[in-house]
Amino acid sequence: MxxxxxxxxxxxxxxxxxxxxxxxxxxxxxxxxxxxxxxxxxxxxxxxNLIARSLVNGKSKMIGIVISDIKNLYFSEIVDAITRQARARGYMVCTCTHDSDCQEEKRLIEMMKGYCVDGMILNCVNRGGEFKDWLDKLNMKYVILGYQLLPESYTVGVNENKSVKDVVRFLKAHGYNKQVFVVPPLYGEDGRINIPHYQRASGFQEEAKKQGCDYHILYGNDTNEQALEFLKKNTGEKPVFLCTGEMFAIPMQKFLKKNGYRAPKDYGLMTYDRLMYRFWNEEAIAAVDNHVDQIGTSVANAVIDLIEEKEIPMNIEVPYDLEEGTSL
Amino acid sequence: MxxxxxxxxxxxxxxxxxxxxxxxxxxxxxxxxxxxxxxxxxxxxxxxNLIARSLVNGKSKMIGIVISDIKNLYFSEIVDAITRQARARGYMVCTCTHDSDCQEEKRLIEMMKGYCVDGMILNCVNRGGEFKDWLDKLNMKYVILGYQLLPESYTVGVNENKSVKDVVRFLKAHGYNKQVFVVPPLYGEDGRINIPHYQRASGFQEEAKKQGCDYHILYGNDTNEQALEFLKKNTGEKPVFLCTGEMFAIPMQKFLKKNGYRAPKDYGLMTYDRLMYRFWNEEAIAAVDNHVDQIGTSVANAVIDLIEEKEIPMNIEVPYDLEEGTSL
DNA sequence: CTGAAAGCGCTTACAG
DNA sequence: CTGAAAGCGCTTACAG
Missing domain, CATH: 1.10.260.40 (lambda repressor-like DNA-binding domains)
Known part of the structure; x- marks a missing residue:
């Protein structure tokens, strides 16, 4: 050997x-x-032999990442940032994916414990108090990806409720009084709610009401068609569509273009994140840039701070930016 | 504890x-x-406690992945496939990235050894016999990502030299006798050659010559402009551009479109891989699909077979497909 | 059916 | 300046 x-x-x-x-x-x-x-x-x-050392020291210098899917650009970017920051602070990273399977997530978390990671970063699909109790019983240090996603837990992410309110005002300042929020189904096939999207939707509603906007919500699996109908029936003011992700905004833009509607002539368009954007050199859609790399860096720092017994706030807000584009 | x-x-x-x-x-x-x-x-x-178990068993059930950059779609897709296959066979995966830094790559490989991974998957930037000797001295099991990339080593990947020859014949069968290979600089800033691209370029040349094609190679950092010039000066036959990646093909297509040239009316276009394609619902560029997920699955199987003392071939060829699109 | 002993490769006191 | 001893949590024979 x-x-x-x-x-x-x-x-x-x-x-x-x-x-x-x-x-x-x-x-x-x-x-x-x-x-x-x-x-x-x-x-x-x-x-x-680092694992022999781990055994005696009681610390492995490993961080476990348990997420749903690394092919998702959001996660590959986060994992990249976590990996870099962890290495900078002397930690190695182990990543595994649960494909949003609740049972598998628990198995993986237990496995991470078995491998004695010093801390974990979770994009958890399990929710609520029961899961929280189960997790705490493992007696591991962990940080949740997603602002205030799991009660009484350390979380890191963008304050979605707050950011969407900024967006409403931003769009209003751009002259859009008719605002349309476009969101895929809030409940998955398993009946569980998508909390970040819910936070956005409810924040949108609150602020649009407060600002006296003419606001609408398109919701479901056929939002492209709904948006087209909306434009066809629309009279008067030019509306703006606020999509909850590039995966929806970009196809919608193409779909509407095919049907003769163009941004920003016929409608305004804004989206969340600019992850795909880096692959192209075309016009940018106005976007809420959540600085995914910063989320990764912050969550890595958070879990390492926990490991090293430093005090950190319970819920860490990562800043976002509203980015101009050619679509407003 | x-x-x-x-x-x-x-x-x-x-x-x-x-x-x-x-x-x-x-x-x-x-x-x-x-x-x-x-x-x-x-x-x-x-x-x-799995690390205590590792210590006595002499096997950790961990596989180390040392690659250049996980934000690269090629690698995020491969890591995803590796992770899944490894889990299916009872292994966990640790990933780290070296950003094509040769020194860092060696450090990470040593670290993986320190963590007692049972085997490693490497997308190595170090090359040649000296590196190979260094690697072998570590006495670890490893598989290289990239067909015949490191001599006398287990490798998994697409036979680039062979696939490009198929492409030349494929394009010829589509009526293209004027073929233009588009490739970024073959030598990096550090003076080291990009072997897969070199394999493609030389295979292209051989086969195009053999087929009696009117062939050209555009090479460098300004291939968009070169392609435009080529089209402007071109008389007679319609040419086809074969780009070594979507990162080049898609911007080129947009650039040429802006300048009044469209595929397939004014030129043919073919590319390698369809990684970005899954994000869009637009027309597909004809492509050599290297089935990146299969590469991941194969390389995971290869390294686990090695770990489990099964015999595997030295160089494993992963199949590819030539995909029709709307660009020819 | 059950347990005492030795050992994986390291680290951390403690003794010289 | 150097080493013998104990122990991290487990597994693998071997003995009852």
Missing amino acids: AVTAKDVAEACGVSRITVNRALSGNENVKPETREKILKKAQEMGYVP | AVTAKDVAEACGVSRITVNRALSGNENVKPETREKILKKAQEMGYVP
Whole structure:
């Protein structure tokens, strides 16, 4: 098997403790001995066994990430940011995906515990107090991806309720009084609610009402068609569509274009995130940029702070920006 | 800290060995004792410490993935496929990224060894015999992402030299005798060659010559402009551009469109991969589909087969498809 | 059916 | 400056 400290020790005619001391930079080693050990270790290709070290130290320097799907651009960008920040602070990252399967999520979290990760970052599909109790019983440190997503837990994310209110005012300031919020079904096939989308939808409603806007909500799996109907029937003011994601905004833009409606001539368009945008050099849709990389960096810092026993706020808000584009 | 087998044993008034036997499904435990142990373990939230197990078993059931950048769609798709296949075979995955930094790649590989991964999947930026020697000295199992990328190593990928020849014939069969290969600089800033692109370029040249095509190669950072010039000066036959990636093909298509040239009216267009395509519902560019998910599945299987001491071929070719689109 | 012993590779006191 | 001892949580023989 692999070369161990013991092998190096034998090759040098000293004890493994001395080898360890030399390698760890401890001062109490005779310079010549140290030299010899370092040289031999190098020669023999000695790499310390980190899991043995974990076992005795009680810390693994590993962070577990349990998310739904890494092919999703949102997550690949977050995982990238987490990986970088974790490495910068001396941690390695293990990622696994549960495809929004509640049972699988629990299995993976237990597995992460089994591997003794020092902390976990969760994009949890399980919800509510029962899950929270189950999680706490594991006695692990964890941070939830998503602002205030799980009660009484450490969370990191954008305050969706607040940001959408900014958007309403932003659009109003751009002269749009007729505002249409476009959102896919809030409830999944399993009957569970999509909390971030719900936070946006309810915030939109509150603020649009408050601002005296003529507001509407398009909801469901056929929002493209609904939007087209809306434009056809619309009289008077030009409306703006606020889509809850690029996955909806971009196809909608194409669909409407095919049917003779163009932004910003016939309607305004705004979306969330600019993840796909980086692949193209075309006109930008106005967007709420949630700075996904910052979310990743923040959540990595949060969980590492927890691990290192630093105090952090319960719910960390990551800032967002409203970005102009050519679609308003 | 966490609940150990010892804790469960004490709670049940038996030895930890008995606990272990009950939990591992060993038959030699009195049914009542087993019942009691299973119940207590469940109650106490016992999760076996997998790194302690790794230490004694000499295998961690972890696979290390060392790649350049997970934000790259190619890699996020591969990592996704690897993760799924690895889980299906009982392995967990640790991923880290080196941003094409040769030193960092070596550090990460050593770190993976330190964490006792049973095998590694590498998208290596280091090349050549010296690296190969260094790698082998670590005495780890590894598979390289990229067909025949590192000599005398297990590799998995598409046979680029072969596939591009198919493409040349495919385009010829579509009536294109004037073929233009579009490739970014083959040498990076660091002077190292991009082997897959080189394999494609040289295969293209060989086959185009053999087929008696009127062939050209556009090469560099301004291939959009070069393509436009080419079309402007072009007389006679309609050419086809074969781009080495969507990152080049899609912007080129847009650029040419802006300048009044459209595919397939004024030119033909073919590209590699359909990774971005899944985000859109627009017309498809004809493409060599490398089935990136299959590459991921294959490379996961390859490394796990190695770990489990099964025989596998040195270089595994993953099949590709030539996909029709609306651009030819 | 059950347990005491040895060991995986390391670290952390403690003794010389 | 150097080493023997104990222990992290588990598993694998071996003994009763």
